[in-house]
Amino acid sequence: MYLASVDIHGFRGIKQLTLRLNRDSNVLIGENRWGRSSLISALMLLSLDNLFYQFVESDFFYDEKYQADLASISFRFTESFIDELKVEQYQPLTKVVYQDSTLMKSVLCYQIKADKRQNKIVTHHFFTDMHGNKITLENESAMIELLITLNPAMRLKKTINEDTLPITNQPLSTYYLTQLSAQLAEHSTQFSPHDLERGVVAAKALLEYYLVDKKRRYHYKYIAKNPSPSMDEWNSLDKINDLLDDLDSDYIRIMLMGVFGAILTAKGNNQLQPNAMPILILEEPESQLHRILLSVGFRLLKNFPTQKFITTNSSDLVSLFSLEHIYHLMRKPSGIVAMSTGENGLTLTDKRKIMFHILYRRASAIFSRCWLLVEGETEVWLLRELAEQCGFHLNSEGIELIEFAQCGLKPLIKYANKMGIHWHVLTDGDIAGKKYADTVRSLCPTHHEVNNYLTVLPARDIENFLFKNGFSHVYKMMGYGTIEHIDLPVHKIIQKAIHKSSKPDLAIAICDDVKERGVDVIPTLLKYMFNRVVKLAKESY
Numbered sequence: 048m049y050l051a052s053v054d055i056h057g058f059r060g061i062k063q064l065t066l067r068l069n070r071d072s073n074v075l076i077g078e079n080r081w082g083r084s085s086l087i088s089a090l091m092l093l094s095l096d097n098l099f100y101q102f103v104e105s106d107f108f109y110d111e112k113y114q115a116d117l118a119s120i121s122f123r124f125t126e127s128f129i130d131e132l133k134v135e136q137y138q139p140l141t142k143v144v145y146q147d148s149t150l151m152k153s154v155l156c157y158q159i160k161a162d163k164r165q166n167k168i169v170t171h172h173f174f175t176d177m178h179g180n181k182i183t184l185e186n187e188s189a190m191i192e193l194l195i196t197l198n199p200a201m202r203l204k205k206t207i208n209e210d211t212l213p214i215t216n217q218p219l220s221t222y223y224l225t226q227l228s229a230q231l232a233e234h235s236t237q238f239s240p241h242d243l244e245r246g247v248v249a250a251k252a253l254l255e256y257y258l259v260d261k262k263r264r265y266h267y268k269y270i271a272k273n274p275s276p277s278m279d280e281w282n283s284l285d286k287i288n289d290l291l292d293d294l295d296s297d298y299i300r301i302m303l304m305g306v307f308g309a310i311l312t313a314k315g316n317n318q319l320q321p322n323a324m325p326i327l328i329l330e331e332p333e334s335q336l337h338r339i340l341l342s343v344g345f346r347l348l349k350n351f352p353t354q355k356f357i358t359t360n361s362s363d364l365v366s367l368f369s370l371e372h373i374y375h376l377m378r379k380p381s382g383i384v385a386m387s388t389g390e391n392g393l394t395l396t397d398k399r400k401i402m403f404h405i406l407y408r409r410a411s412a413i414f415s416r417c418w419l420l421v422e423g424e425t426e427v428w429l430l431r432e433l434a435e436q437c438g439f440h441l442n443s444e445g446i447e448l449i450e451f452a453q454c455g456l457k458p459l460i461k462y463a464n465k466m467g468i469h470w471h472v473l474t475d476g477d478i479a480g481k482k483y484a485d486t487v488r489s490l491c492p493t494h495h496e497v498n499n500y501l502t503v504l505p506a507r508d509i510e511n512f513l514f515k516n517g518f519s520h521v522y523k524m525m526g527y528g529t530i531e532h533i534d535l536p537v538h539k540i541i542q543k544a545i546h547k548s549s550k551p552d553l554a555i556a557i558c559d560d561v562k563e564r565g566v567d568v569i570p571t572l573l574k575y576m577f578n579r580v581v582k583l584a585k586e587s588y
Contacts, residue, residue, distance in 0.1 A: 048137070048198060049324055049354045050093075051125040051154070057108040057115030059085035063382025066374070067389075070127060072355045074368050076414060077376035082383050083358050086376075087328055089120050090356060092159060093200040098192060102161035102170045119160040121175070124198065126152045127324065139193055143174040143182050157194055200326040325353045333361035342367060362410035370398055370406070373413065375466045386467035393465075397458040404454035405462070409447070416445030417469040417584040420459060422452050422480070426473060426509055428554040430573070436558070436566050439577045444584045456483050460490045469583040471500055473576065477507045499583065502576045510541045513557060516570045521556050 049070040055061045060082045066073075075083065092100050108115040125147065126132065132141055132153055140155060147154040154177075161170040172191055174182045184190060332345075345367050348355065359365060365373060370393065375386040393401065405412050412418065419441070421427060427448045434441050441448065451459050456472065463470045472487045474480035484503050491500040506512035514522055514537055520530040526544035527533055533540055544553060561568055 048124040052123045054121040057118040061085045072372045081376040117162045121158045145177045202328045366410040400458045412447040415447040420472045425550045432558040
């Protein structure tokens with residue numbers, strides 16, 4: 048089984064949160080106030096170390112306006128595959144299972160509830176039915192322990208201060224490593240035995256880098272003179288990752304799980320039971336691994352048959368996952384809201400566009416509060432500098448400038464809406480710009496002022512707009528070396544200026560001219576737009 052959802056009310060820093068989860072990876076992003084530590088603490092109540100945890104005063108939510116006297120956490124589990132509950136280990140849990148008509152699967156709900164009674168805190172652990180009512184059981188404690196044994200939460204965090212990565216010769220993992228190498232060799236002729244050996248050494252080292260316990264390091268012994276995997280070994284692991292991404296082999300994943308389980312046992316953790324589905328929790332791994340090792344390591348981790356929770360501020364790490372695995376958590380007055388696309392939230396075509404245009408090219412935009420969507424790169428080069436000269440520091444406000452011409456406007460707006468990212472569109476005044484403006488009007492939130500989401504230039508493009516609003520001398524000088532009257536149409540003068548320099552050079556020349564003449568020469572329309580965009584960004588938090 049896997050954790051399908053978690054509902055938290057009044058627990059630590061979380062007033063209310065409902066999180067629908069993926070069975071594979073759940074990447075959680077958000078600013079500092081979204082309750083990351085509280086969510087991880089709630090998930091860790093599914094660890095064997097916290098079995099039948101008893102709440103204390105500090106576990107109850109408190110802020111200036113509200114103090115909870117009741118705290119509850121509901122964990123809803125569902126089948127990983129049909130008839131999973133017929134597996135021997137799961138059969139005792141059938142007494143608390145009910146059928147979910149939406150998921151078309153068997154579901155069980157484990158709830159922890161605590162309340163304050165006359166300065167005394169009482170904590171209850173129990174299963175509930177489909178209506179949320181407590182199920183009365185004789186062997187309730189044994190069944191809760193069984194559930195957590197089969198779905199243990201494990202918090203993975205580096206505990207080593209040295210730069211070297213320890214390599215173990217633990218016999219527990221030898222069988223699995225041998226079998227894994229054999230299976231990989233069987234599925235691919237591109238690897239020599241030496242390549243496979245090097246790749247598996249790097250894989251094992253990476254896992255131990257996270258999991259080894261400093262206090263138990265005497266159980267480990269270094270091999271060779273340099274215990275750290277070489278770059279060749281990391282490259283071999285990357286090739287293995289390519290193979291794992293293309294294969295759909297349950298046996299290979301079992302071997303990966305065997306390596307993982309053996310290392311956990313070597314660390315001294317509770318041994319994983321057969322058919323267990325661990326819940327792995329990783330906090331900001333980018334702070335502990337070089338970005339190259341981060342990429343290689345998480346490609347490997349994605350192939351482990353476990354459910355994963357990852358908190359991160361790394362655009363490099365986010366770009367390794369699918370869109371539906373990314374959750375943007377935001378704090379609202381009512382509680383914490385988890386924004387995501389969901390499995391069917393975007394069409395396949397839109398997903399591909401967002402993956403390439405945002406996740407692969409500018410993944411940092413995922414962390415933004417607001418997107419300023421512009422037609423081309425000229426606007427990106429120009430507007431950031433002009434905004435700063437107006438006193439608006441877009442980066443500091445969480446505003447990302449994104450050109451939309453190559454991706455299309457609709458996919459970007461749809462994705463931003465689903466992820467809780469505010470947006471504003473700047474379009475040209477030509478025929479294409481009018482179509483973009485119609486798109487904005489159709490997608491902006493109901494009952495909201497369209498002007499908050501749209502600025503239309505009263506000109507065919509940004510160059511014509513600037514030419515007609517106080518910067519004609521810049522284009523004349525760049526194109527013809529004079530600021531005198533030139534008896535040619537405006538678009539011809541602009542074309543000549545672009546031909547003799549470039550659009551980036553023209554953008555720099557405009558900004559230099561503003562620095563020389565003062566911020567008052569910046570068109571009022573652009574100043575109003577900067578002000579609106581900053582206000583939108585501030586509304587997010």
